[in-house]
Amino acid sequence: MDLLSDVIAVTRTGEPRSAKIAWHAPWSHTFDPVPGAAGFQVILHGSCWLIRPDEQPLELREGDVIFMAHGQGHTLCSMPESHATGSQTVTLCGAYELDPAGAHPLLLTLPETIHLPTRLGIDLRLAVELLSSELTEPRLGTDALVPALLESLLVYILRTWFSTEDSPPGWAHALRDPVIASALHAMHSDPARPWTVATLASVAGLSRAPFARRFASKVGQPPLTYLTWWRMTIAAQLLRETTDSLAVIAEKVGYASEFAFSTAFKRQFGLSPGKYRRGPSQ
Missing domain, CATH: 1.10.10.60 (Homeodomain-like)
Known part of the structure; x- marks a missing residue:
């Protein structure tokens, strides 16, 4: 096995979870901190803002992926300047349980929030589309596919991040x-x-x-x-x-x-x- 696969194999535990949610403006939802977990948000349609403690608000556009590496709390909300009541934003969220005792230093050194703009990673976008499709219209085999797609999405998120020039020195540079x-x-x-x-x-x-x-x-x-x-x-x-x-x-x-x-x-x-x-x- 390669190093990233090994890291995920020893750190992941439990069953990953996901949901596809349609929000209608004006809206705001706070996701509480979840110690011992990592999670993602994908903007499938529309746009919104990410609000985090002690950070500037971050505008998210359609196709953007946010990975919360250490289970930190955050808020998603509709665009402040939007007055179009009922305008829709669709998000795909997911969470992974992690074993603190087996946490690899590669994961421990990840930043609190990883922002992957829509322009990055065609393989990441395809994984998102497949997962979104299964959650939208469950079919034969969906219960088996969704956990597998969530595992794939985690790999694609980390692979994309470690391949970008924005990743900080340390493990990202070590892998390259x-x-x-x-x-x-x-x-x-x-x-x-x-x-x-x-x-x-x-x-x-x-x-x-x-x-x-x-x-x-x-x-x-x-x-x-x-x-x-x-x-x-x-x-x-x-x-x-x-x-x-x-x-x-x-x-x-x-x-x-x-x-x-x-x-x-x-x-x-x-x-x-x-x-x-x-x-x-x-």
Whole structure:
């Protein structure tokens, strides 16, 4: 799997939700904050304004996509200068539950609000159109298609954002850096391999010291620190979703013994793998 797919797989939880809503001017609706979630708004028809705390109002036009990366509250309302009672705006909204314990730093560094104007991403527009169609006219298979389309839309939103020049330094630039991308792909493709800074540098095509400096600068932590974090995140997912023994999970994430694995896991999560698997109430 590629890095973005991995990030979504370990962070997403629960079932995504969506709704298509027609608003008639004058109108205003406040969406409350939802900790541990991310959501989007798409303007399918008409226009409106996005109101956020401590931010200037943002005018949204037909086709614009807004992604609220950290579940922050916001308000959508009709155009202040519009006096046409009954004029219609149609929005498509959706929400994703996220696992705070598995939140990838890539997602944590996203801005509060991502604005993708209608001119960006034909694949994103096609995903919106398909989802809108299924919500407007449910047919055979709609219940299976809608969750799949919502998952696709999340990928398209993030892919479009990370490919724009507006995205800030950090993970967006790291993903576009072929050296860093090669090292990240190697770790994600084979987390159990006994990676060293030297072997990762070799994969990335640099010598050890320049690679280590470049990785830490772009990703925000040294290569092996990130590798340990990623291994423990995979282990946590396996503990939640499988019945694999601790020995098997340890081997899958690159540890030769249960003891070494348990020590590393407790260092990251504050409790042993066994207690983590049993849950907080056990």
